[in-house]
Amino acid sequence: MTPPSTLNPRLSPTQRAIERLPAHLRRYVVDQAHDAYTPRDHAVWRHILRQLTARLKDTAHASYLSGLAATGIGLDRIPSLDEMNEKLEALGWCAVGVRGFIPPAVFTELQSLGVLAVAADIRSHEHIEYTPAPDIVHESAGHAPILADRRYAEYLKRCGEAGFRAIASVEDQAVYEAIRNLSVVKEDPAATGEELRLAQERLSAACASRRYVSESTKASRLYWWTAEYGLVGELSDPKLYGAGLLSSLGEAAHCLTESVRKVPLSLICADTEYDITQMQPQLFVARDFDHLFEVLEAFEATLGWRRGGDHGLEEALRARTVNHLALDGGLELTGRVVARIPARGEMAPGLCTALARVEGPIQISREGRALDCPWSGEALVAFGSGVLPHRGAFSLDLPSGLFLTGFRVGEHEVINLRGHQDGRPLDLPSWALLFLSAGLPSVAGGPADPGAWDRWFGDHSALAEGEAEAQARDRKATALPRELAGLYVEADLLRRSGPVAPSRLTALRERAVKYPGEWLLQTELAELEAMP
Numbered sequence: 001m002t003p004p005s006t007l008n009p010r011l012s013p014t015q016r017a018i019e020r021l022p023a024h025l026r027r028y029v030v031d032q033a034h035d036a037y038t039p040r041d042h043a044v045w046r047h048i049l050r051q052l053t054a055r056l057k058d059t060a061h062a063s064y065l066s067g068l069a070a071t072g073i074g075l076d077r078i079p080s081l082d083e084m085n086e087k088l089e090a091l092g093w094c095a096v097g098v099r100g101f102i103p104p105a106v107f108t109e110l111q112s113l114g115v116l117a118v119a120a121d122i123r124s125h126e127h128i129e130y131t132p133a134p135d136i137v138h139e140s141a142g143h144a145p146i147l148a149d150r151r152y153a154e155y156l157k158r159c160g161e162a163g164f165r166a167i168a169s170v171e172d173q174a175v176y177e178a179i180r181n182l183s184v185v186k187e188d189p190a191a192t193g194e195e196l197r198l199a200q201e202r203l204s205a206a207c208a209s210r211r212y213v214s215e216s217t218k219a220s221r222l223y224w225w226t227a228e229y230g231l232v233g234e235l236s237d238p239k240l241y242g243a244g245l246l247s248s249l250g251e252a253a254h255c256l257t258e259s260v261r262k263v264p265l266s267l268i269c270a271d272t273e274y275d276i277t278q279m280q281p282q283l284f285v286a287r288d289f290d291h292l293f294e295v296l297e298a299f300e301a302t303l304g305w306r307r308g309g310d311h312g313l314e315e316a317l318r319a320r321t322v323n324h325l326a327l328d329g330g331l332e333l334t335g336r337v338v339a340r341i342p343a344r345g346e347m348a349p350g351l352c353t354a355l356a357r358v359e360g361p362i363q364i365s366r367e368g369r370a371l372d373c374p375w376s377g378e379a380l381v382a383f384g385s386g387v388l389p390h391r392g393a394f395s396l397d398l399p400s401g402l403f404l405t406g407f408r409v410g411e412h413e414v415i416n417l418r419g420h421q422d423g424r425p426l427d428l429p430s431w432a433l434l435f436l437s438a439g440l441p442s443v444a445g446g447p448a449d450p451g452a453w454d455r456w457f458g459d460h461s462a463l464a465e466g467e468a469e470a471q472a473r474d475r476k477a478t479a480l481p482r483e484l485a486g487l488y489v490e491a492d493l494l495r496r497s498g499p500v501a502p503s504r505l506t507a508l509r510e511r512a513v514k515y516p517g518e519w520l521l522q523t524e525l526a527e528l529e530a531m532p
Contacts, residue, residue: 013085039488067145111160142243309350312443348439
């Protein structure tokens with residue numbers, strides 16, 4: 001991220017946060033458009049936050065209530081990101097606006113940088129108890145307050161990095177697209193029953209298409225059962241700290257009932273599925289926030305990012321996605337692993353591979369920075385010690401049983417490549433990039449330099465907000481008649497003006513009779529009547 005000292009001091013706190021982001025993340029950011037929230041949207045916020053704070057004062061983690069104020073979150077209206085960022089800067093964090101479900105790699109990279117991706121929309125009054133779609137209640141009132149606990153804030157960054165480095169499969173992308181589609185349909189007041197049915201069936205089909213449980217899926221489960229739906233403390237009397245619990249009236253009450261099984265947090269959570277459309281039947285309880293790190297470190301030790309070697313290659317091979325290999329000597333190779341040829345024996349700890357074949361485009365980098373433009377062909381990594389000439393013909397006889405000949409024409413480029421292993425000829429590309437490496441310390445998800453990869457291959461025509469999401473939000477705004485919006489405004493003004501004059505409240509009630517089904521307005525009026 002850009003150092004704060006180099007930024008224009010006249011920028012707003014949110015503008016400063018956005019300017020610090022790398023370009024490939026910045027294009028997912030949207031303006032919060034705080035003025036676009038309707039009076040009923042603010043009423044939804046008030047209703048949820050007043051009930052949540054009353055309900056959670058004894059059941060949430062000790063940092064929750066004080067953390068609201070510490071992160072710029074009030075009870076009476078939807079907070080602006082500027083208000084939040086003025087407070088979050090002191091905690092080493094910031095918040096930026098996004099729309100709906102952003103790609104998991106974007107979300108986790110932002111989190112690893114200490115950036116909260118706050119869904120700028122707010123749930124509808126029909127889904128006030130719980131919504132599967134990201135919204136500002138969940139992202140701000142759920143995630144932000146516990147950041148006041150610095151140990152937990154550190155965990156959230158580390159958890160983001162693990163998710164970012166985990167290897168995702170091609171089917172994970174299909175599941176993400178299906179979840180995003182379902183959340184849009186559920187929040188669209190004009191969506192038909194048929195559209196909802198098809199969206200749910202699409203998600204079921206995407207989940208059924210998974211060939212195996214990827215590292216990325218396991219990372220998302222760990223995140224779900226801790227940062228989203230985690231409990232902490234004594235098993236018999238745990239406290240809430242997960243954002244999904246802290247931001248849901250329904251879940252906040254349901255999670256502490258006997259109908260929800262409580263089990264000690266362990267690495268098993270990464271193998272435990274969840275359903276975003278239902279309240280959770282089982283939750284994991286951490287002993288304290290140090291316990292989160294114990295489980296996270298055990299999880300990181302299972303990832304190709306940490307293990308490298310054959311394990312990492314196999315994960316990348318079956319994922320069929322773009323990942324990167326960290327070679328001995330510091331080079332990083334980004335592409336799709338398409339084949340792995342076993343060696344006679346162990347070439348390095350955890351590595352019994354003679355040759356890895358990587359499909360292009362290939363990006364070479366060092367310490368996360370791309371060195372040149374991508375190579376469109378294939379790359380081969382031969383494991384073992386050997387020496388290639390700066391230019392010219394070569395032959396390599398490696399301890400893995402691999403024998404390679406060819407002509408080196410560039411730093412890594414070879415032509416007329418031929419090879420065999422223990423006398424068996426190998427089908428190799430005649431023109432490729434060739435690397436020698438004694439070992440394979442790491443195989444991690446995504447490109448080593450996401451920014452450079454995005455500049456070359458990112459879909460820059462894609463907007464941060466999809467057309468369906470924009471339509472759903474517009475329909476939600478037009479579903480509120482102007483007169484009804486005015487009643488919400490008047491109710492809020494009465495609340496703010498101090499003691500409520502009975503005559504004004506009576507007049508407001510008489511006009512509200514036209515909307516008997518507007519339960520949220522009726523609730524606001526009842527609260528006004530109860531005010532001293």
